[in-house]
Amino acid sequence: MDAKKLHYTIEIANDFLHVFDVYFKGSNYKYTLSIVVTDETFNDQEKMASITNTLESFQINEPDFEDLGLIIDHSLIETTYTYRTLKSDKYKWSLKVPSVWKEIEYTDNAVYFANEKDTMAFYLIVTNEIDYNKFDDQLKEIEKNNYYVIESIEDIKAKGLNVKKYVVSEKTDGMLKEWGYMFNKNGKTYIISLEISTLAYNEKNVAILDEIWESFEVK
Numbered sequence: 001m002d003a004k005k006l007h008y009t010i011e012i013a014n015d016f017l018h019v020f021d022v023y024f025k026g027s028n029y030k031y032t033l034s035i036v037v038t039d040e041t042f043n044d045q046e047k048m049a050s051i052t053n054t055l056e057s058f059q060i061n062e063p064d065f066e067d068l069g070l071i072i073d074h075s076l077i078e079t080t081y082t083y084r085t086l087k088s089d090k091y092k093w094s095l096k097v098p099s100v101w102k103e104i105e106y107t108d109n110a111v112y113f114a115n116e117k118d119t120m121a122f123y124l125i126v127t128n129e130i131d132y133n134k135f136d137d138q139l140k141e142i143e144k145n146n147y148y149v150i151e152s153i154e155d156i157k158a159k160g161l162n163v164k165k166y167v168v169s170e171k172t173d174g175m176l177k178e179w180g181y182m183f184n185k186n187g188k189t190y191i192i193s194l195e196i197s198t199l200a201y202n203e204k205n206v207a208i209l210d211e212i213w214e215s216f217e218v219k
Contacts, residue, residue: 022055026062033058083215086111091126092186096215098208102139119200122212125191132184137165143168148178161185161215177201185218192216 003024010017015181016039024031035055041047086189097113105112105123114121130138136153143150150165158165164182180193194209 015039016042020055026060029062031060040185083211086113088126091188092219093124093126093190094215094217095124095192095212097122097212117198117200120205120209121195123193123195124207124216127189127191130182130189130191132162132164132182132189135182139166139168158183175199181213190218 002090003022005021006021008019010019018037018041019040020035021039022033022035024033033055035051037048037051038204062093082099082157083096085094085096086106092106098115101113101115103113104121109126111124113123114122116218139150139153149171151165153166153167156163156165158181161183165179167179168184169178170176176195177198178193178195180191182189182191184190192213194213196205196209207215
């Protein structure tokens, strides 16, 4: 395993501590391993040989990203439980979004909100330009000319309607995951999409996005 090692000393009360920071990268995560030894240990060849052997024997067995998600800064975890209601009397829809999220666009037929760090977002489109029966082909056509790759498209029953559910991710580095729902009602096509950066991908944040979908109603 390729690694970089940094060795530095710290003087404390006329004595020295030797610090070894080892940096290496796995398939999904980056690691830092730190070892601190006294000056006496540092000058003992037998003890240092044992420490070196320990470092060289270090192995990692990374969990699957889809099961665990990235190990992230706790500040990227959404903690809001307060929601505001968005609605359109014209197109008879309503949904709830975290009250701390910022409004990027909010009209009767186009809504886009994101969290403060832009790691989570959702958008809603109401249109009559997309055919439910041709949606699969239209999504695949977009895939050809965009940086998304389709992971799945399926027909499901939800909210008493026939619904297309799709999951896509970025082609380049997979740093964005999106899943959405599309259905027809009242002579219009409704598409609601939920987006999350892999930096913020965890069970709690996914649940917040799913709650937006669960709150979505069209009369």
